[in-house]
Amino acid sequence: MRQAVAVAVTKHRLDSAVLQKLPTDSPVVASLGAAIASLPTYQKAFADAPPAFTEVGLRYSHYTEDSLDKDLLVFGDRDRYDIDVTQLWIEAPVGGAWSVAFDVQNDSMSGASPWFVGTNLDGEPGVIMSGASIQDNRVEVGVTTRYFWADGNAGFNVTHSDEDDYEALAFSFDAAWNSDDNSRTWSASASTSDDSVAPVKEAIPVFIDQEELDTQSLYFGVSQVLTSTSIVRVGLSYTISDGYLTDPYKLADQRPSEHERVTLNTGYRQYFVEAGGALKMDYRFYNDDWGTDSHTLEVAWQQSLGRHSLTPYLRYYSQSQADFFSVIADTSTDFYADDYRLSSYGAITAGLRGTVMIGDWEVEGQLERYDSDNSFSLYGGDAAPGLVDFWRATVGVTLRFD
Amino acid sequence: MSLQVSSLGHVFRWCAVLIALNTSLTASDSVSAETATIKVPAPDFVLPVIANGKGALAMDDLEGSVVYLDFWASWCGPCRLSLPALDTIYQELKDQGLIVAAITVDAVEEDALDFLQRYPVSYPIAFDSSGDVPSAFAVNGMPSGYLIDRSGNVRALHVGFKRGDEVALRDEIIAMLEE
Amino acid sequence: MRLLRWVAMVTLLSSTVGCSNIEAVPAWERGYLAEPGMQWELSRREAKFAGHVYTSKEASSGGSGAAGGGCGCN
Structure with a gap:
């Protein structure tokens, strides 16, 4: 009988302080004797070990923006965007300390978007939609190499994105390293993106040929294991864009050529042993020099069902309007915009995600609904008529093999 | 651009x-x-064996052999590499006097057995959900392997596991077997 | 300038966290922390996808690591 064999530790114990700090120059180790200190350790614990196996995945998502409400339309087609997104990736360990990931993504868009905001016969603000349906295809290719060492890892990524009217080349570098007891992880990243806009002159008049945009971003964060079932993190990001930030497809849009953004993000995870599930909570505060603040709160429950999982989630988002936003653009000022994305509004996302493991295959499915409205906003402000609501569905498979 | x-x-x-x-x-x-020139006596323990053997695994019974004692868990990613790699070394060197024994620190025994179904090994697996034995060995990462000489002294510690680690480990074990 | 404010906040964060002392959870008790539900992202590709969708529909961006590429902003 197993139970009859008592767990017993007799004699003596190894000194954890000694084993955890093996570098021979440590004064603690020195005081305990050079003999123990020279105990060889081939490597310390990996908090972020290289992937044990090669992973190949394919994911398809479709999202459909709701047609514009009849009352909010002044002229044009009510139908908005339909977008198909395909993601394909392979990630593999290389040697003992490296991994390489190769990502390809294709976005296929069709539909119409708000051109400008005017007034209807009753004098109420309404949207004038871009005329004919716009077709666009975006292809993004990214390569990430990552090096792992005993206390952390560092990655370098190059991503190129190309579509009819927009091209971007981005580089990023990130690193994460652990404290000696592996309960704290610091992380940092820096990235730069070099974008070029060359609007397609078909459906609607545009006033530029080609413009450039440069974006640099920094991130610093720390996560801390609190207990055997909880972990928390805090991060700060800074982003600056310099160049053409105006939307060339809008009739009345003129934005500053610089945009500085900061975010404070926090996350918390708590595992419930009895329930076999985890509570996930994330909050982000955003602030920029265009006068917009925002709050984002995400809450999810990830229920484990053997090797499968089911995750219902909710997201609440609210932003204040940009300084130069008005429902109907005021073109007498230096900067102006009637883009609903710069208005004051709130948005609620509700979704459900499931994963099923079949041998070495993981199958995922996800469905979510996004609803936005000026009345959901924490900030008040005037209601923009072009706010968007959408459905999104995703299916995917991932295979892991040796 | x-x-x-x-x-x-x-x-x-x-x-x-x-x-x-x-x-x-x-x-x-x-x-x-660096080089191993020290001898730290391994803590004694008695634990139930849950796979590839019967009864109990006791440190006392292992003295006289070169022992690689490995702490692992079903939730540990690199353990999917280390357990099979250790089995290869064990199969090669067991006739020369090597004993490999592994202690799972899983909270639930079935989780460990499920893992062994997917990554089968031939050396004995003991079970300790209490934390007493890993605590006595000052385990600071998963997996943690202790190379113990014929006199019962811990001579080397191997924390974590990545591809290729088995080469150096095998050399280390062979050197100890030849002492 | 927001960059200076950011640097000040990073300094404050790292010194506050760096000096605080929380008892470490031993290596053998980290099974629940390794649960899929305890990871920061639902999946890396889902995080990338969702980040892109929200960035193209909302005024805010950032906070989830490095800046991405491309627009897809219609």
Whole structure:
């Protein structure tokens, strides 16, 4: 009988302080004797070990923006965007300390978007939609190499994105390293993106040929294991864009050529042993020099069902309007915009995600609904008529093999 | 495409700081992988065997053999590499007097057995959900392997596991078997 | 300038967290922390996808690591 064999530790114990700090120059180790200190350790614990196996995945998502409400339309087609997104990736360990990931993504868009905001016969603000349906295809290719060492890892990524009217080349570098007891992880990243806009002159008049945009971003964060079932993190990001930030497809849009953004993000995870599930909570505060603040709160429950999982989630988002936003653009000022994305509004996302493991295959499915409205906003402000609501569905498979 | 030199400079200076930091961290780690000249007696323990054997696994019973004692868990990613790699070494060297024994620290025994179904090994697996034995061995990472000589002294510690580690480990074990 | 404010906040964060002392959870008790539900992202590709969708529909961006590429902003 197993139970009859008592767990017993007799004699003596190894000194954890000694084993955890093996570098021979440590004064603690020195005081305990050079003999123990020279105990060889081939490597310390990996908090972020290289992937044990090669992973190949394919994911398809479709999202459909709701047609514009009849009352909010002044002229044009009510139908908005339909977008198909395909993601394909392979990630593999290389040697003992490296991994390489190769990502390809294709976005296929069709539909119409708000051109400008005017007034209807009753004098109420309404949207004038871009005329004919716009077709666009975006292809993004990214390569990430990552090096792992005993206390952390560092990655370098190059991503190129190309579509009819927009091209971007981005580089990023990130690193994460652990404290000696592996309960704290610091992380940092820096990235730069070099974008070029060359609007397609078909459906609607545009006033530029080609413009450039440069974006640099920094991130610093720390996560801390609190207990055997909880972990928390805090991060700060800074982003600056310099160049053409105006939307060339809008009739009345003129934005500053610089945009500085900061975010404070926090996350918390708590595992419930009895329930076999985890509570996930994330909050982000955003602030920029265009006068917009925002709050984002995400809450999810990830229920484990053997090797499968089911995750219902909710997201609440609210932003204040940009300084130069008005429902109907005021073109007498230096900067102006009637883009609903710069208005004051709130948005609620509700979704459900499931994963099923079949041998070495993981199958995922996800469905979510996004609803936005000026009345959901924490900030008040005037209601923009072009706010968007959408459905999104995703299916995917991932295979892991040796 | 025109890269903006001035602002890019900020980014790359930042990268340089990080790389320098990483390099110094990496360098300080590699210092510790040096020669083994010490002997720390292994803590004694008695634990139930849940796979590839019967009864109990006791440190006392292992003395006289070269032992590789491995702490692992079903939730540990690198353990999917280390357990099969250890089995290969064990199969090769068991006739020369090597004993490999592994202790799972899983909270639930079935989780460990499920793992062994997917990654079968032939050496005995003991079970300790209490934490007493890993605590006595001051385990600071998963997996943690202890190389113990014929006199019952811990002579080397191997924390974590990555591809290729089995080469150095095998050499280390062979050297100890030849003592 | 927000960059200076950011640097000040990073300094404050790292010194506050760096000096605080929380008892470490031993290596053998980290099974629940390794649960899929305890990871920061639902999946890396889902995080990338969702980040892109929200960035193209909302005024805010950032906070989830490095800046991405491309627009897809219609």
